[in-house]
Amino acid sequence: MATAAYPTRRGFFTRPRSTTGKWSWFFTVDHKKIGIMYCVTAFIFFIVGGLEALAIRSQLAQPNGEILNAEVYNQFFTMHGLTMIFLVVMPMGVGLMNYLVPLLIGARDVAFPRLNAFSYWVFLFGGIFLYSSFFLGGAPDGGWFGYAPLNETLPGHGMTFYALGLQILGVASLAGAVNFIITIINMRAPGMTLLRMPVFVWMTLVTAFLLLFAMPIIAVALFELMFDRAFQATFFDPTQGGDPLLWQHLFWLFGHPEVYIMILPAMGIVSDVLPTFSGKPIFGYNAIVFAGAAIGFMGWGVWAHHMFTTGLGPVANSAFALSTMFIAVPTGVKIFNWIGTMWGGSLRFTTPMLFSIGFIAMFIIGGLSGVTHSIAPHDAQQQDTYYVVAHFHYVLFGGAIFGLFSGFYYWWPKAFGKLLSEKLGKVHFWLMFLGFNLTFGPFHVLGLNGMPRRIYTYVEGMGWDFMNLLSTIGAFVIALSALVFIANVVITRRRGEEAGADPWDARTLEWSTTSPPPEYNFEEIPIVRHRDDFWHRKYIETPEGEPARVLAGGAVATHEHEAGHGIHMPSPSYFPIVAATGLPLLGYGVIYFNSTGKALLVLGALVTMMGLFGWVLEPGAEERV
Amino acid sequence: MSARAADDRSTEVVLPHHTSGTRAFGWWGMLGLIATEATLFGALISSYFYLRFTSGSVVWPPGDIPKPSLTLPLIMTAILWSSSIPVHLADSGIKKGKQGRLKVGLLLGFILGATFLAIQIAVEYPETLHEFSPSTNVYGSLFYGLTGLHGAHVAVGLLFSLWTQVRAWRGHFDERRHVTVQNFAMYWHFVDAVWAGVLFTIYLSPHF
Ligand code: HEM
Ligand SMILES: [Cu+2]
Numbered sequence: 057m058a059t060a061a062y063p064t065r066r067g068f069f070t071r072p073r074s075t076t077g078k079w080s081w082f083f084t085v086d087h088k089k090i091g092i093m094y095c096v097t098a099f100i101f102f103i104v105g106g107l108e109a110l111a112i113r114s115q116l117a118q119p120n121g122e123i124l125n126a127e128v129y130n131q132f133f134t135m136h137g138l139t140m141i142f143l144v145v146m147p148m149g150v151g152l153m154n155y156l157v158p159l160l161i162g163a164r165d166v167a168f169p170r171l172n173a174f175s176y177w178v179f180l181f182g183g184i185f186l187y188s189s190f191f192l193g194g195a196p197d198g199g200w201f202g203y204a205p206l207n208e209t210l211p212g213h214g215m216t217f218y219a220l221g222l223q224i225l226g227v228a229s230l231a232g233a234v235n236f237i238i239t240i241i242n243m244r245a246p247g248m249t250l251l252r253m254p255v256f257v258w259m260t261l262v263t264a265f266l267l268l269f270a271m272p273i274i275a276v277a278l279f280e281l282m283f284d285r286a287f288q289a290t291f292f293d294p295t296q297g298g299d300p301l302l303w304q305h306l307f308w309l310f311g312h313p314e315v316y317i318m319i320l321p322a323m324g325i326v327s328d329v330l331p332t333f334s335g336k337p338i339f340g341y342n343a344i345v346f347a348g349a350a351i352g353f354m355g356w357g358v359w360a361h362h363m364f365t366t367g368l369g370p371v372a373n374s375a376f377a378l379s380t381m382f383i384a385v386p387t388g389v390k391i392f393n394w395i396g397t398m399w400g401g402s403l404r405f406t407t408p409m410l411f412s413i414g415f416i417a418m419f420i421i422g423g424l425s426g427v428t429h430s431i432a433p434h435d436a437q438q439q440d441t442y443y444v445v446a447h448f449h450y451v452l453f454g455g456a457i458f459g460l461f462s463g464f465y466y467w468w469p470k471a472f473g474k475l476l477s478e479k480l481g482k483v484h485f486w487l488m489f490l491g492f493n494l495t496f497g498p499f500h501v502l503g504l505n506g507m508p509r510r511i512y513t514y515v516e517g518m519g520w521d522f523m524n525l526l527s528t529i530g531a532f533v534i535a536l537s538a539l540v541f542i543a544n545v546v547i548t549r550r551r552g553e554e555a556g557a558d559p560w561d562a563r564t565l566e567w568s569t570t571s572p573p574p575e576y577n578f579e580e581i582p583i584v585r586h587r588d589d590f591w592h593r594k595y596i597e598t599p600e601g602e603p604a605r606v607l608a609g610g611a612v613a614t615h616e617h618e619a620g621h622g623i624h625m626p627s628p629s630y631f632p633i634v635a636a637t638g639l640p641l642l643g644y645g646v647i648y649f650n651s652t653g654k655a656l657l658v659l660g661a662l663v664t665m666m667g668l669f670g671w672v673l674e675p676g677a678e679e680r681v
Numbered sequence: 682m683s684a685r686a687a688d689d690r691s692t693e694v695v696l697p698h699h700t701s702g703t704r705a706f707g708w709w710g711m712l713g714l715i716a717t718e719a720t721l722f723g724a725l726i727s728s729y730f731y732l733r734f735t736s737g738s739v740v741w742p743p744g745d746i747p748k749p750s751l752t753l754p755l756i757m758t759a760i761l762w763s764s765s766i767p768v769h770l771a772d773s774g775i776k777k778g779k780q781g782r783l784k785v786g787l788l789l790g791f792i793l794g795a796t797f798l799a800i801q802i803a804v805e806y807p808e809t810l811h812e813f814s815p816s817t818n819v820y821g822s823l824f825y826g827l828t829g830l831h832g833a834h835v836a837v838g839l840l841f842s843l844w845t846q847v848r849a850w851r852g853h854f855d856e857r858r859h860v861t862v863q864n865f866a867m868y869w870h871f872v873d874a875v876w877a878g879v880l881f882t883i884y885l886s887p888h889f
Contacts, residue, residue, distance in 0.1 A: 234713035237709075268717050272720040272721035273721075275724075276728065277724075279725075280822075284822075289816055289822035290816060290818055291728070296818040296819055297736040297743050297818045299736070309724075
């Protein structure tokens with residue numbers, strides 16, 4: 057125990073010790089707890105964003121709706137988009153990465169456990185900061201991509217909250233990205249070569265690299281916006297030599313990689329769920345990994361397909377149309393791989409499997425409408441209509457969210473030791489699947505019939521009434537499906553079926569340890585000899601090429617004995633949450649840049665500095681000089 | 682922290698929990714930070730040229746702002762870049778266990794960096810603010826945005842240096858344990874290197 061004998065540095069406080077009880081959640085550095093906190097928080101935001109969507113759909117259910125006025129409507133669709141992207145899909149993905157990556161690569165934690173806690177708290181406080189705007193004069197109302205010059209001319213503090221809130225959330229993403237890259241590069245168990253890593257780990261790696269280079273680009277855009285709004289700079293003000301199009305370039309240079317940041321984790325989940333329930337290894341592992349990496353590179357070269365109608369000229373438009381059509385190729389490769397994985401397998405239609413299949417089907421539809429956008433003249437018709445809204449909901453909801461729910465059902469028993477009810481799970485899936493298509497399918501038609509996005513009402517006689525009504529009904533069906541999920545969780549907590557270590561007869565390492573895993577994950581660090589190593593410990597191949605179970609069932613951990621004593625894990629820490637607290641204070645300081653605001657700036661800087669100071673001086677548990 | 686391997690080969694495996702040397706986690710972390718920071722400066726510098734060439738103004742800087750003078754920036758450059766030398770000596774010194782070189786090198790680097798920042802805040806900005814501010818026009822926004830962001834990085838570097846120095850005086854580093862020094866040096870060299878981009882963009886490019 058080398059670390060225990062290293063008490064040379066003293067902090068201000070001794071580190072908190074307890075790893076159970078309510079307070080342990082505040083100071084934990086355990087990647088599993090942090091992963092759970094990420095997912096729970098993101099799910100709460102999912103409900104909030106969903107309620108906003110219900111309000112929007114209620115308003116649009118009929119012509120001349122009177123439920124929301126224009127101002128509130130603008131705030132709602134903006135916050136709905138921001139919430140779903142930055143507070144739901146991204147953090148849900150990060151939550152699963154947190155929980156799973158160390159388990160999947162046979163490690164005991166991430167490379168920087170405290171940084172990991174820090175990134176969770178920054179995410180939470182950033183989300184609260186953004187939402188506090190509702191009580192401080194109005195939320196952001198310029199759309200999730202906040203185009204200039206509207207983002208500067210909108211009155212109130214809303215878009216300043218946008219500039220600072222997203223900046224804070226970016227800090228969280230960056231800290232997470234660095235952490236995952238280093239964890240995956242450095243902490244794989246012996247024998248876990250790169251090409252033996254589960255696909256989810258690969259997709260995490262690509263996502264983390266995308267974050268590493270995409271977040272600073274939006275950081276610059278937000279930095280410029282903040283200076284324009286709070287300090288009268290002129291970056292986007294054309295009367296002073298600025299250029300609103302600069303915002304679009306920077307935003308989409310971040311924004312397109314961002315859509316892959318949202319979808320790649322889901323693609324990783326599906327790539328691990330399908331093999332388990334098809335009883336076959338993933339079809340074309342190398343191709344699927346390579347396609348993921350290719351998307352990671354090509355994703356940087358397509359941003360101007362969001363700008364076809366801004367007058368970039370025919371050369372640029374053609375170039376970006378081509379690059380966009382090309383990026384559909386690696387995406388298609390993956391789809392064929394998933395189908396190939398199921399082909400000829402012995403399929404088990406469990407809930408996670410249903411969500412994965414739903415993902416593939418919906419993502420194909422969304423991907424195809426995406427390809428229709430890539431045809432520049434075609435896109436000129438679709439731009440800013442409900443057709444685009446249909447497209448990105450098919451990839452984001454039908455894709456990312458279905459994939460994430462597949463992951464929740466799949467790994468729930470690992471995290472909590474109990475299986476979610478399959479019966480309710482299937483009800484959840486079918487309601488969500490039907491509701492989803494009922495809501496977003498009609499958008500295609502509405503968009504092609506010319507209904508613009510972001511209008512708070514419409515008059516009758518446009519031929520949009522019926523489709524809008526259908527869509528609103530669908531939205532309530534989705535809401536019902538979410539209630540079924542919540543009921544499932546509650547019931548499972550009370551009387552769920554015990555899962556055991558390996559309820560799905562799965563293939564990857566996380567299933568070789570107990571459910572839930574001990575704090576240190578693995579009593580003995582696994583030695584990896586194959587891709588899907590756990591499967592190979594359970595099965596050998598008969599001469600006919602059929603799998604046969606290894607009789608000595610020693611592969612699955614049982615943990616009845618007092619194991620794991622003497623495995624040193626980093627202690628909890630007070631400082632990540634302290635350091636994170638300073639950031640929203642800094643944000644309010646910039647927004648209210650009067651004497652109170654300046655005091656807040658000083659306070660925020662002090663709190664963050666104190667936090668970091670305590671952090672680096674803390675008796676070392678994971679950092680030794 | 683070793684665990685017996687799961688099978689009869691009983692290989693001794695060490696949990697990858699702490700490492701040191703060039704592949705310490707801290708080193709990787711710093712590399713990640715530098716990559717993302719470099720992108721940050723890259724995006725801001727791209728903004729500069731984008732706005733310059735779309736502003737439609739034939740003269741740059743636009744308005745009646747004079748072209749940036751070169752004397753002061755070149756002096757500042759000399760000061761900032763020379764600060765990398767003592768920092769490098771400190772870093773390479775401690776790898777051989779030379780405590781004195783570590784302390785003196787860090788201190789010298791700190792003084793040079795602080796001088797740079799002091800000149801920027803106390804000499805350069807008062808002069809330029811006389812002529813234009815961030816809200817004068819887009820040139821002003823770019824000028825203060827880019828130089829200010831770099832200045833903030835120098836300030837963070839100085840804090841980082843301070844902390845490293847305190848620990849150096851407390852004797853926390855030796856030839857084997859010096860990840861913090863190494864990380865500080867990496868960060869400092871990065872801030873110096875990025876200055877090349879700032880120098881070229883802000884001070885040199887308006888002259889051609
Ligand atoms: C098959 C791959 C894809 C292609 C070819 C594609 C293409 C496009 C194009 C051309 C647009 C611009 C539409 C316009 O504004 O005129 C667009 C918009 C959008 N896409 Fe995709 N896309 C793809 C995948 C994705 C994925 C995976 C996501 C997210 C997970 C996504 C999310 C979005 C969003 C949010 C917008 C809306 C932008 C706005 O507000 O206007 N796309 N896509
Ligand atoms: Cu795009």
